[in-house]
Amino acid sequence: MIEPLGRLDARTAGTFRQRLATLVEEGKSWVVADLSRVDFVDSVGLAALVSGLKMARSSAGDLRLAGLQGPVRVIFEITRLHRAFDIYDTLPEAVHSFLHATEESPPIPRRVLPS
Numbered sequence: 001m002i003e004p005l006g007r008l009d010a011r012t013a014g015t016f017r018q019r020l021a022t023l024v025e026e027g028k029s030w031v032v033a034d035l036s037r038v039d040f041v042d043s044v045g046l047a048a049l050v051s052g053l054k055m056a057r058s059s060a061g062d063l064r065l066a067g068l069q070g071p072v073r074v075i076f077e078i079t080r081l082h083r084a085f086d087i088y089d090t091l092p093e094a095v096h097s098f099l100h101a102t103e104e105s106p107p108i109p110r111r112v113l114p115s
Contacts, residue, residue: 001091003034008045016045020052020063029061032094036067041075053085062086066094 002023004016023031033049035041041049049063056063064086068076076082088094 001032001034001095003037005037007040007042008035008038008048009040009042010044013044013048017048017051020048021055024052024055024059024061027059029056029059030098031056031061031063032066032091032098033063034066034091034094035072036069036091038072039069041072046075046079046081050081050084062098064088064094064097066091 002016002019004012006012008016020031020033023029031052033052049065053063066088067090068087073082076085076087086094086097088097
């Protein structure tokens, strides 16, 4: 799991994207991004999420999102990115979705990014 805090924007998206890339390179291509503590996402943050989704899927995995708060959820709906991602209301629901995908789900490490 990866858990950005505060804003996912031009200032923080590079670190977020690198952490996602590291997870995928380590063979952890089934990733949940817990966005419950993100209160703002700009176009650079959205691009980082889309990049992470592509990286995960190219490694036979997926990037699933959990806990989108009001303003962030609205951005996903306006940009129609809610159609590209599997989005869950809670972190346990997102993790559980992977457990049903295969019997040998890899563990999802917790990564917290500073805001």
